[in-house]
Amino acid sequence: MEGFILSEYLDYPDERIALKPRETEYTPSDEGSESCDAKDGKERISRNLDENRERLVELMGYEESFDVLFREMTYGENRAAFLHLNAFTNDEILTEIITRLTYLGNDGYGAEGALKPESMQVFLERYIPLVSVTPETNMLKVVDAVLAGNTAFLMDGEDTALLLDVKVFPQRSPDEPSTEKVVRGSKDGFIETLVTNVALIRRRIRDPKLRMEIMSVSERTKTDVCMGYIKDIANPVLVEMIRDRIQDLQVDGVPLADKQLEEGIVGKGWNPFPLVRYTERPDVAASHLLEGHVVVLVDTSPSVMIIPTTFFDHVQHAEEHRQTPFVGTYLRWVRFLGIFVSLFILPLWFLFTLRPELLPEGLGYIGPDEKGQLPLLLQFIFAEVGVDLMRMAAVHTPTPIATAMGLVAAVLIGDIAVHTGLFINEVILYMAIAALGMFATPSYELGLANRMVRLVLLIAVALFEVPGFVVGTALIMLLLITQRTYGVPYFWPFIPFNGPGLMTTLFRRPFLSNKTRPSITKPLQYQKMPRQ
Template identity: 60%
Template sequence: MGTGLRDRRHGRKDGGGADGRNDGSIDARDLLTDEELGLIRMEEIPGKLEEIKRALEEKVGLGVSFDLVFRVMEFGTKRTAFFYANGFAKDTVLTDIIVRLTHLDREQLVPDTLSSLLNKYVSHIQVETEDDFDKAVQFALMGSTVLFVENSGAALVIDSKSFPVRSIEEPDLERVVRGSRDGFVETLMTNVTLVRRRIRDPRLKLEIMRVGKRTKTDVCIGYISDIADPRLVESLRDKISKVNIDGIPLGDKQLEEAIISKGWNPYPSVRYSERPDVVSSHMLEGHVIVFADTSPSVMILPTTFFHLVQHVEEYRQAPFVGSYLRWVRFLGIMTSLFLLPLWFLLVQNPELKPAGLEFLGPQKQGELPLLIQFLLVEVGVDLMRMAAVHTPSPLSIAMGLVAAILVGDIAVKTGLFINEVIMYMAIAAVGMFATPSYELGLANRLVRMALLILVAAFKIPGLVLGVTVWLVALSVTRSYNTPYMWPFIPFHAKALFSILVRRPILANKFRPSITNPIDKTRQPVE
């Protein structure tokens, strides 16, 4: 591995993408980190195929792992062997290569067999030579096919991998009435291609790295080089390279916890999206995105609280309609947070009820205290939500009937709960489900439960204290050195107006200052 390859992997000046190209493709050779380059001991490739086979049996369990294949073949009197993982091999490509090689004569392969195969006869677009046995084995485990040639002292690495992938579908959590129906899948190459399809700018950079000593998960940093803050890109690159863990099989969520120290704060510090149009829009604003292989969602950095309450549907409608939808969404989020604590406070202190709202309050008392009813219903809603996730689709309707009739209705009739508790809890649940960010909705639920407990214990001072602590905690929170409550705290009038009102697309002439973009204008002069 030369210095040029290492520079290309980090997206230095001599390249456009992860490997110096602007097509988003990933070269298996660029996936080795600098640490591994320094620590891996150079191990020569044995001369005889029998010795190579024995080495593979010791190193990777060839003959024990059923999916590892060592296929010995002879071309032009030269003995060769293909080594690959059966599930990754793209059989049509390898078959075409083998068919071509079977027609070769000895004179076509001597005196330098490896060079002849590389430059003339192996018909594939990504082929490299490798003289380190350990690296050749690692490439095979990442999906490439390694062609060993007897007595050559090196091998050919053929990047002919094919990952298992599901079809591209609309994400369940970010559906729209009108708009694109494609969403990210679990394959990294497919995901970066969906973004590059929307941003055909040669300055779009996609840097590839690997995380995990055992899983060696591919992680990609995406940004537009003349927009994104280079300090943010360098900081993110540095943090990912320093992650020391055996693996991140759960993908982006484990990576988030590894690079962002958030402790026990329940509020999400990054925005996840499964829509390539949303991700592309954020990149044009100066955000940096992080892909993790095997994850169908993408991290967007930096993120504020108000990024998490916006939805793509607002931008698929006219500005006036989009503004209306945004305000309805804001109302739902505020309702999910404060409706139950406020109603509980008015029930405990009837003298606080405004004129004309004397009817607020329970018409009858239940067998359980109101606070216990609220907490039980909160836990019950979460339990039903989890049950809905784990219930097979044909049984989901039956599960809903059981939850609504056998649990809710009978619990009220037996006197354990009162009707008002069920009604207000249902309204709060609707507001939570209207929250675009699933993680934000869960965090708001925990805050609502804490406010209920504070109101039960301290009444008005409890509610004031709880809301104050909540606001202060969010105000001091930072997402990758970015104020979480911007543009509310610190206050920025124009940016706050853009959040409250969905402005026409041509009215947004500048990118948000929160990302510190290099190019601040959204309507460049040609």
């Protein structure tokens, strides 16, 4: 990909990001320098099993960490050992391998019990009944593999270890995501195990062109990150760019998984709007892969990142595609209306309260009949904070108690606040409507961002009234219009305007009439279906 520029490929000249050529790992030859030989000597596995055991004390805390096991055995006249972590090992499979090796005769051994040069190869090909076995001569890579859950088989007199894939991780079943439920459709969702999440996508896309590239991120956590794309659909420049950003990320660790990785490879700073779409549904991830997007899966996270994304990707839901086109379009418009109302109903009502002369004829009833003891702006702020407190309390409270707590908070606190004169009825009413619109937003991150926008508009109206509302709205729109994610305009298809994309955004089109992929991803295959 050397020489390609993403902005030129995507026709957005204001964001020029040149791709650097990928670096290949250099393997020193036998005639290398002394420094290379010394480094290689420190990293290579020793032929002495006792030396390897002593090195493991320093490399991974053997004898200090109770879960690091070094199980020594004797086969024939030669000592061997299994190095593994107790919590990540499938005991039944490993016991079966050990049992099989105990029946080993003198095959692969000399007359005096000495190992033949090809003995480890004999173990690899004949005596270890396992599908995934990999030879490795680098001790540091062996340690990394063991920390990732593999088991290393070492033998005295051999400088090669066999990495046995007998790992098992604690995991839950693929239950339906709590934030993306549908009435019709599949009920399985991503979990915290990377291999299971990849299998859920593979189950839906049985395309040999589907690629799942694995990478390790950070120095200490060494988190497994998988980048998925369809090779003959996804933009190769986009794929290369995301790959390079993941590989170039130099951090100490990413214990919070996908969120920290997102900030590392997207770098949106203090921008409240989400530039990456998260999904916990395998069918949603598969649909975006078929449209030319790239998905990023992070081990220990039940969410998958979809790149690139636009503002309108965050307001679509799988339920729309589980109904007829007419009903799906209706549901989409209701959701659009709810999001619009959640953004502007409170600032507009507040503005009309401050400037009642702006109200058209017939709407003179809008506005409070009496004022509360607190200023309207404080009432709005306290109501916003109160809704957030109830939401956080519901998240951290067991479900049966949370239901009762929500009823108490909604009825008693709201009713008492009105009767005591602290709040007025209209504030509670419009705050409830705005909260419904926020909760109807499919993207949780976008819902929180819209709440911040609403607070900014309320403060702007309180300070500057009409100019504050106009300028505040214009600045927010300018932020959305100028924002880009991997060269893709965030407010597409409105700006830049794209007619077919706009129709697809506003209407849930019938499946057979949707024959093209979104042009914003610049897919290699624009046609979705064969021409008839």
